[in-house]
Amino acid sequence: MSTTNGNVLYGRGLLDAVASAIGPNFGRIFVVLNSSDYADEQYQTLAEVMKTDTDGVVRYFTDLATAYAATQSNNNDVICLAAHTSHKVTSMLTVSKSRVHFLGMDSGGRFSNQRAIVSNSGAGASTDVSMIKVTGTGCTFRNIAFKNNWTVAQNLSAVLEYGNNSLYKNCSIQNLGSAHLTNVNAAPLILAAGDAEFHECNIGADTLQTTVASGQVLLIKKGSSGQAATRCLFNNCIFRVYTSQSTTAFVRVAADGDIDRDVTFRNCELLNFKTSSGGTTMAVAVASASGLTSGSMYFANCHAFNCTDFATAAVGNAATLVIGGTSPTAGSDGIAVQPTA
Amino acid sequence: MSEEVLVDAQPAPGTDAVGAEVVAPAAETPAPVVEATVSAPEVIVPDVAPVSPSFTNEVVTLDGEEFVKVTTASGVVLVRL
Numbered sequence: 168m169s170t171t172n173g174n175v176l177y178g179r180g181l182l183d184a185v186a187s188a189i190g191p192n193f194g195r196i197f198v199v200l201n202s203s204d205y206a207d208e209q210y211q212t213l214a215e216v217m218k219t220d221t222d223g224v225v226r227y228f229t230d231l232a233t234a235y236a237a238t239q240s241n242n243n244d245v246i247c248l249a250a251h252t253s254h255k256v257t258s259m260l261t262v263s264k265s266r267v268h269f270l271g272m273d274s275g276g277r278f279s280n281q282r283a284i285v286s287n288s289g290a291g292a293s294t295d296v297s298m299i300k301v302t303g304t305g306c307t308f309r310n311i312a313f314k315n316n317w318t319v320a321q322n323l324s325a326v327l328e329y330g331n332n333s334l335y336k337n338c339s340i341q342n343l344g345s346a347h348l349t350n351v352n353a354a355p356l357i358l359a360a361g362d363a364e365f366h367e368c369n370i371g372a373d374t375l376q377t378t379v380a381s382g383q384v385l386l387i388k389k390g391s392s393g394q395a396a397t398r399c400l401f402n403n404c405i406f407r408v409y410t411s412q413s414t415t416a417f418v419r420v421a422a423d424g425d426i427d428r429d430v431t432f433r434n435c436e437l438l439n440f441k442t443s444s445g446g447t448t449m450a451v452a453v454a455s456a457s458g459l460t461s462g463s464m465y466f467a468n469c470h471a472f473n474c475t476d477f478a479t480a481a482v483g484n485a486a487t488l489v490i491g492g493t494s495p496t497a498g499s500d501g502i503a504v505q506p507t508a
Numbered sequence: 509m510s511e512e513v514l515v516d517a518q519p520a521p522g523t524d525a526v527g528a529e530v531v532a533p534a535a536e537t538p539a540p541v542v543e544a545t546v547s548a549p550e551v552i553v554p555d556v557a558p559v560s561p562s563f564t565n566e567v568v569t570l571d572g573e574e575f576v577k578v579t580t581a582s583g584v585v586l587v588r589l
Binding site: 203251252253255280284286288289290312314316317318343344345346348374375376378 | 563564565566567569572574576578579580581582585587588589
C-alpha cells in the first residue's frame, strides 16, 4: 500500500514549475484563485497544499491585490494565478516592489488569450490611469492576459510599464473598454521603461473597432519620473488593431526624448484587421515623433499588414530604421534604412 | 546631462542606504538623454470628453467562461475574456 501523500507530490510539482520559470532562487510562493472557482478540484487541492506557513504568512489568496501586498520587495516572491475565472483588480495595481514575479498557471506557450487573466469591471475611478502600473525593478510576468475593461476617461492603458528590467513572456495586453475606442491618448501598453523585454506577447486587440483618429497600440511616452523608454525589446510579438481610421498607428512616439538608446522590434507582426465592416487600411504602421534624436526605433524582420507604408517622412519617420521584410525604398540588402515613401 | 542611474524601489538587503543599482553607460556610447526636471502629471487627462457613465463594461459568466459586455457606437457586444 502506498503511503505517498498526493498533496506533497502536487506541491513538489508546483515548486518545479516555479523553478523552471523563475530559476532556483525564488522566494515565497503565493497562489491566487477566484472564489467563483470553488467547485474546481484544483481550488480544493491548492487550499490543502498552500497552507498558512509557520510564520503565519498566508499563501492562499482569492484576491490578486491582497496577494501582492503580502510579497516582499527584492525577495523574488512568486504569485501564481489560477487559469479559470479572471482575477479582477478593483483599483489600479501598482507593482512598485522589485523582483516580484507573476506566473499564470496557464499551460504556457500561448501568444494570445492566455487563460490566466487579470481583468477588471465597471467604470473605474479617475485615479485608475492604468489597470497595472509597474515601477519596480526586475519583475516578471508570464502566461498572463491583461484585459482592461475600465471606461473612465482617465483610464488609458492595460499596462503602464515604467519599471526597469521587466520581463513579459507569453502575455496579452489589451484595452477593451468602450471609452478606449474614442480616446486619442489610450493605448493598451504605454511604455517608458528601462530595459523591458516582451517575448512572444500579443499587444492590442482586433475585437472592437477603434474610431478615434491618431490612436495607437503602443504609446512610447515619458511618465512623471522622467525616464525614457530605454533599450526595450519586443521579440517575436504580435500587434493587433481594428480601426476605422487611417491615422491609427501600431507604434507611436509622443515626443523627442521619450526614447533613450533604442526600442527594438525583432520578428514582430503588425496586423490590422481591415476586412470587416468599417475596417480601413492604415497610412503608416509606425509614427515616430517629430525630430526624434534622443533614441531610435529599430525594426528587424517585422511585417506590417494592411498598412500603406511602414513609416513616412510626412507622418514621422525620424530615427526609425527597418531591415528585412518591410519594403524599404532605399539601401541594399542587409543595411537598415529609413523608410521614405 | 547625467549618468543613467537605475534605482530600486526599495533597497535590497545588504545594499547601501540608497539600494541603488548604478549602471554606467558604455564608454563608447553617447551620453543618455535625461531631462533634469520633468514634471509631467501622473494623471493624464485625455483630450476627449468623458463618455457616458452608462457605458461601463461589465463582466458576465456564461457556462464557466467570462465575457465582457461592451457598449459601442454600434451597440452592445460580448467579448470573450
